[in-house]
Amino acid sequence: MTSPDGVSWAIRNTPNANWRSVVYGNGVFAATGTGAAMSSPDGINWTGRTTPGAGVSVAFGSNLFVAVNVGSVMTSPDGINWSIRNAASSNAFSSVAYGSGLFVAVATTTRCPLRIAGIRSARPKGDVIYPTNIVDL
Numbered sequence: 001m002t003s004p005d006g007v008s009w010a011i012r013n014t015p016n017a018n019w020r021s022v023v024y025g026n027g028v029f030a031a032t033g034t035g036a037a038m039s040s041p042d043g044i045n046w047t048g049r050t051t052p053g054a055g056v057s058v059a060f061g062s063n064l065f066v067a068v069n070v071g072s073v074m075t076s077p078d079g080i081n082w083s084i085r086n087a088a089s090s091n092a093f094s095s096v097a098y099g100s101g102l103f104v105a106v107a108t109t110t111r112c113p114l115r116i117a118g119i120r121s122a123r124p125k126g127d128v129i130y131p132t133n134i135v136d137l
Contacts, residue, residue, distance in 0.1 A: 002043050014038060015048030021067070025060030030079030032058045032067045039079040052084040057105075061098025068093035068105045 001009045017036035022029060029040040032055025040046045053074050055067030065076040070092045073085045091107040098104075 012044055012046065014046045017048075020056045021058045023058045023060045023065065025065060026063060026078070028079040030058055030060070030065050030076065032056070032074075037067070037076075037079075037082060049080055049082065051082040053082075056093070057095040059096045059098045059103060061103060062101065066096055066098070066103050068096045073105070 001011055003009045014031075015036065015038050017038075018034040019031050019036075019038075020033045022031040024030075024043075027041065029043050031038050031040075031046070032051075035051070035054045037049040037051045037055065038046045039049055051067075051074060053067075053072045054069045055074060056069050058065060058067040060066075063077065065079050067074045067076075067082070073093070074082045075085055076082045091105070093105045093107045096103055096105040
């Protein structure tokens with residue numbers, strides 16, 4: 001669905017899937033769901049994409065899309081072509097966000113920063129991140 005004002009909404013045609021998350025970056029909307037992904041240049045016209053896994057949450061930062069799911073992490077430079085990345089299989093990731101140069105994923109048992117080759121900045125202060133659980137991508 002799309003809305004110009006957050007009040008009136010229009011249903012849009014999308015590939016069939018259980019869509020979970022959408023994000024915008026580099027001029028592209030990227031959405032992930034159960035075993036699927038899709039992208040759109042305008043949020044209205046969507047194209048299904050082939051993925052090596054599923055994503056329950058997707059974030060964009062440092063010119064990279066990152067999607068997480070139970071035991072898996074996928075990345076895409078363009079929201080179209082996705083690659084599976086190594087992640088601790090014991091982490092049931094439920095959400096990912098980007099801020100201050102860091103992707104942070106939360107799981108049912110832990111919070112886990114995702115360090116993406118050379119992109120990670122200084123560790124934020126506070127107890128939000130457990131440095132022993134960093135997953136290098």
